Amino acid sequence: MNGAAKKGPGRFPDYGTFQLTALVSLRMLIGWHFLYEGVAKLSNPYWTSAGYLTESQGWFSEWFINLSNNPGALAVADNLNQWGLLLIGLALLVGVFSRTAAVAGIVALALYYLAVPPFPGMEYAMPTEGSYLIVNKILIELAALLVILGYPTAHRIGLDRLLFRKRYAETA
Amino acid sequence: MSDEIKKEQEGQNPTSSPEHQEDSTPGANPSRRDVLKALASVPVLGVFFVCWYQKKLDAEAKRAAIMSELGIGEGAPAVIPNAVSRSPGNRIRLGIIGNGGEGEALVRSAGFAHPEWVENSRSAAERNPRNRGYATFMQQDDLNVDLVAVCDVFDVRAQRGLDASTNKIGPTAENSTVGATRFLRYTDMLESPDVDAVLIATPDHWHSQMCIDAVAAGKHIYVEKAMTRTEEDTHRMYDAVKNSDIVFQLGHQQRQTESHIKAREVVDAGILGPITLVETTTNRNDPWGAWVWDIHEEGNENTIDWDQFHGPAPGTLPFDADRFFRWRKYFDYGTGLSGDLFSHEYDAINQILDLGIPKTAVSSGGIYHFKDGRDVPDTWQAVLEYPERDLTLVYSATLWNGHWRGRVFMGHDATMEVDNGLTIRAEGSSTRYEEKIDEGIIDTSRPMFTFQPGFIGLDALTSATAEYFARRGLLYTYRGGKLVNAYHLHIAEWLDVIRNGGDTSCNIERGFEEAISCHMATRSYQEKRQVEWDPVARRIV
Numbered sequence: 001m002n003g004a005a006k007k008g009p010g011r012f013p014d015y016g017t018f019q020l021t022a023l024v025s026l027r028m029l030i031g032w033h034f035l036y037e038g039v040a041k042l043s044n045p046y047w048t049s050a051g052y053l054t055e056s057q058g059w060f061s062e063w064f065i066n067l068s069n070n071p072g073a074l075a076v077a078d079n080l081n082q083w084g085l086l087l088i089g090l091a092l093l094v095g096v097f098s099r100t101a102a103v104a105g106i107v108a109l110a111l112y113y114l115a116v117p118p119f120p121g122m123e124y125a126m127p128t129e130g131s132y133l134i135v136n137k138i139l140i141e142l143a144a145l146l147v148i149l150g151y152p153t154a155h156r157i158g159l160d161r162l163l164f165r166k167r168y169a170e171t172a
Numbered sequence: 173m174s175d176e177i178k179k180e181q182e183g184q185n186p187t188s189s190p191e192h193q194e195d196s197t198p199g200a201n202p203s204r205r206d207v208l209k210a211l212a213s214v215p216v217l218g219v220f221f222v223c224w225y226q227k228k229l230d231a232e233a234k235r236a237a238i239m240s241e242l243g244i245g246e247g248a249p250a251v252i253p254n255a256v257s258r259s260p261g262n263r264i265r266l267g268i269i270g271n272g273g274e275g276e277a278l279v280r281s282a283g284f285a286h287p288e289w290v291e292n293s294r295s296a297a298e299r300n301p302r303n304r305g306y307a308t309f310m311q312q313d314d315l316n317v318d319l320v321a322v323c324d325v326f327d328v329r330a331q332r333g334l335d336a337s338t339n340k341i342g343p344t345a346e347n348s349t350v351g352a353t354r355f356l357r358y359t360d361m362l363e364s365p366d367v368d369a370v371l372i373a374t375p376d377h378w379h380s381q382m383c384i385d386a387v388a389a390g391k392h393i394y395v396e397k398a399m400t401r402t403e404e405d406t407h408r409m410y411d412a413v414k415n416s417d418i419v420f421q422l423g424h425q426q427r428q429t430e431s432h433i434k435a436r437e438v439v440d441a442g443i444l445g446p447i448t449l450v451e452t453t454t455n456r457n458d459p460w461g462a463w464v465w466d467i468h469e470e471g472n473e474n475t476i477d478w479d480q481f482h483g484p485a486p487g488t489l490p491f492d493a494d495r496f497f498r499w500r501k502y503f504d505y506g507t508g509l510s511g512d513l514f515s516h517e518y519d520a521i522n523q524i525l526d527l528g529i530p531k532t533a534v535s536s537g538g539i540y541h542f543k544d545g546r547d548v549p550d551t552w553q554a555v556l557e558y559p560e561r562d563l564t565l566v567y568s569a570t571l572w573n574g575h576w577r578g579r580v581f582m583g584h585d586a587t588m589e590v591d592n593g594l595t596i597r598a599e600g601s602s603t604r605y606e607e608k609i610d611e612g613i614i615d616t617s618r619p620m621f622t623f624q625p626g627f628i629g630l631d632a633l634t635s636a637t638a639e640y641f642a643r644r645g646l647l648y649t650y651r652g653g654k655l656v657n658a659y660h661l662h663i664a665e666w667l668d669v670i671r672n673g674g675d676t677s678c679n680i681e682r683g684f685e686e687a688i689s690c691h692m693a694t695r696s697y698q699e700k701r702q703v704e705w706d707p708v709a710r711r712i713v
Contacts, residue, residue: 024212028213028216031213032216032220035220036220036224039224043228062301065301066301069301069304069307090217093213093216093217093220094213094214094217095210095212095213156209157209157210157212157213158209158210158212158213159210159211159213160210161202161206161209161210162202162206162207162210
């Protein structure tokens with residue numbers, strides 16, 4: 001066995017029962033959340049990200065608004081959102097390709113955050129619940145996905161367990 | 173020491189951890205424990221789908237209950253008249269009479285933009301990506317027209333018309349190989365065999381005569397609102413157009429708005445119940461909105477044909493730049509709020525309700541802020557009675573406050589607000605919806621139904637955020653994936669009828685109704701009395 005300690009995601013730390021429960025719960029809850037977001041958008045024939053995009057303020061607002069003005073690009077963005085959220089959610093929930101899913105989720109949330117960042121001087125008329133200053137729930141979920149990425153659990157509770165075993169077998 | 177390091181290292185090795193040692197060895201088939209742990213989340217997925225399905229069923233049931241009650245579709249209006257323009261057919265040669273602010277806008281909506289406008293709107297869009305003027309222009313349909321003739325009494329504006337005709341930017345202009353000729357007198361333009369159809373955007377006092385002359389010359393007409401300045405003008409013009417073959421369109425471009433067509437569907441389906449009051453409004457709060465327009469530095473007796481401008485207006489007057497550039501302030505040339513803004517509102521209501529001419533009209537108002545020598549009121553209210561329809565139409569306007577009040581249709585069962593979209597709220601005391609309100613299917617604190625073209629459906633089931641976006645009408649300018657402008661659609665419809673037959677949405681009959689209704693209100697103000705319409709004699713009395 002190669003005993004060299006490898007750091008970073010992909011190396012599997014040892015979890016106690018409580019830790020495992022907490023991490024798996026976090027992964028599955030985020031998975032469910034993404035899955036429902038994707039499914040809800042897909043089942044609404046009128047859903048489009050255009051409204052959210054035109055609200056954009058801040059450093060990248062021009063890019064986001066231009067995206068909403070261009071019907072072709074907007075259609076692509078809408079599809080990526082709907083299916084992306086669904087697939088990321090499914091992947092996290094059942095624990096398959098969980099590393100890829102976590103990275104994709106982080107990218108998605110980063111875009112959502114950067115489009116409408118809650119900074120001083122930025123007022124949005126769009127209704128939201130809660131009061132946010134720089135830190136909002138998108139940012140927190142993004143950080144939670146970083147934890148998922150750093151402390152993988154799908155190889156223990158998840159379909160990756162079946163896939164992982166084969167992969168590990170080849171490198172043995 | 174090395175033992176400890178080894179243990180540490182072994183501790184990080186998954187295969188040596190106690191947990192994994194209980195499972196099968198690497199490479200072997202997965203044990204039952206493996207499979208169980210791998211599929212641990214599948215039951216969770218199952219719960220997800222059961223819950224989601226249940227939610228969907230609930231939502232569908234609610235939607236079905238409400239939609240069967242309303243009896244109309246959620247989507248775009250079933251039929252948008254002339255929405256799909258058929259193949260362009262023959263090329264039509266246009267002339268513009270009156271190339272001022274509105275005239276240029278019409279010419280641009282027909283496909284020809286002044287280079288200065290192109291430059292300004294392009295840089296405006298660059299500075300502010302939300303500004304869609306340039307994009308809307310560049311995404312127009314090619315209308316297959318040429319701008320061949322320009323007539324304006326002001327040299328500067330005539331020149332701008334010529335420059336627009338040769339500016340080959342835009343889907344229509346880039347396929348146009350001819351430029352326009354200037355005509356000093358509009359009658360000369362009408363005599364020209366090179367002109368098929370004219371856009372008339374002069375001050376109101378000229379509309380009637382120009383249309384009569386255009387009919388005599390066999391030219392198709394698109395004339396700006398208000399249709400006429402006086403009742404007398406209206407009758408003469410109506411008779412001429414009615415007895416001719418030319419295609420006539422009155423410039424109420426809001427007839428192309430999808431929400432108006434949808435609103436008609438709503439009214440026809442009886443969703444609002446009996447309507448007793450319709451309220452429509454104008455609120456503006458700056459000098460520009462009160463027609464205090466710029467006086468061009470080059471505008472003087474030498475560059476403006478004053479006699480031709482004043483034309484059929486009463487009496488003779490010396491050159492007056494204020495009267496030329498700000499003609500809307502004077503009853504000699506227009507009718508103030510009545511013909512400029514009430515006419516649009518009236519036509520929108522007429523489109524939705526088929527009201528026609530009222531039985532009586534009363535109006536009052538005054539010059540309460542713009543005491544600048546004008547003779548039209550800047551605050552003005554008009555009440556039109558339709559006893560045969562059991563309803564009243566109220567128009568309320570001020571030019572010194574900008575609060576948005578919109579258009580409201582008040583029915584016993586529901587209230588409808590119409591702008592670029594429409595919103596319907598059920599009435600708490602509704603007879604028609606009583607059952608559904610009691611069952612909690614209809615929530616009277618929120619809209620029962622909203623329509624935004626191409627955007628949103630049943631509002632009772634959508635989130636507050638979606639409602640917010642819908643009301644702001646962020647996507648209203650998309651139709652068929654393209655940005656569209658109502659003027660462009662209105663002109664396109666007119667051209668389509670010229671080529672392919674049929675009728676325009678704002679034809680001479682609708683124009684007659686608009687003109688008489690507005691004149692009734694204007695006369696009431698001027699004569700300080702209630703006026704009536706005599707449908708037999710066809711006169712305002």
